[in-house]
Amino acid sequence: MDFIVTKNRQPLDPNLYDWNEETKTFSTNENGLVLDFNGLDGITFKTGSDCNFTTESYCNFDTGYNCNFKTGSYCNFKTESYCNFDTESYCNFTTGSDC
Numbered sequence: 001m002d003f004i005v006t007k008n009r010q011p012l013d014p015n016l017y018d019w020n021e022e023t024k025t026f027s028t029n030e031n032g033l034v035l036d037f038n039g040l041d042g043i044t045f046k047t048g049s050d051c052n053f054t055t056e057s058y059c060n061f062d063t064g065y066n067c068n069f070k071t072g073s074y075c076n077f078k079t080e081s082y083c084n085f086d087t088e089s090y091c092n093f094t095t096g097s098d099c
Contacts, residue, residue: 020053031064043071049080057088065096 004051005012007030017028024043026035031048035055042058057072065080073088081096093099 003040004034006034007032 003026005017005026007092012028012030012033014028016029017026019026021045024040026037026043027046029048032038033047033051034049035045035051035053035086037043037053037055037059039054039056043055046062047052047064047067050066051063051069052068053061055071055075057074059071059075061067061069061075061077061079063079063083066082067079068084069075069077069084070086071088071091073090075087075091077083077085078094079096079099081098083099085091085093087099
């Protein structure tokens with residue numbers, strides 16, 4: 001599976017995240033990431049705060065605050081505050097304030 005995850009414009013050390021190929025789940029406690037999963041559907045993300053995501057459809061997000069999302073359709077979001085969403089249709093949001 002091809003994806004790019006960077007922090008401070010450098011590739012994130014694979015020891016700092018877990019990737020489960022079978023469930024298509026990306027997990028980390030790291031903050032300040034740029035996650036490019038463009039072209040990949042059905043990914044589940046569990047991250048810290050201040051992250052930027054680029055994905056396709058049918059993705060699930062469980063993040064901290066101040067994250068930006070650019071996704072396709074049928075995505076579910078559970079976030080804290082100050083998040084921005086640029087999505088297609090049929091997305092569900094459970095957020096804190098100012099989203």
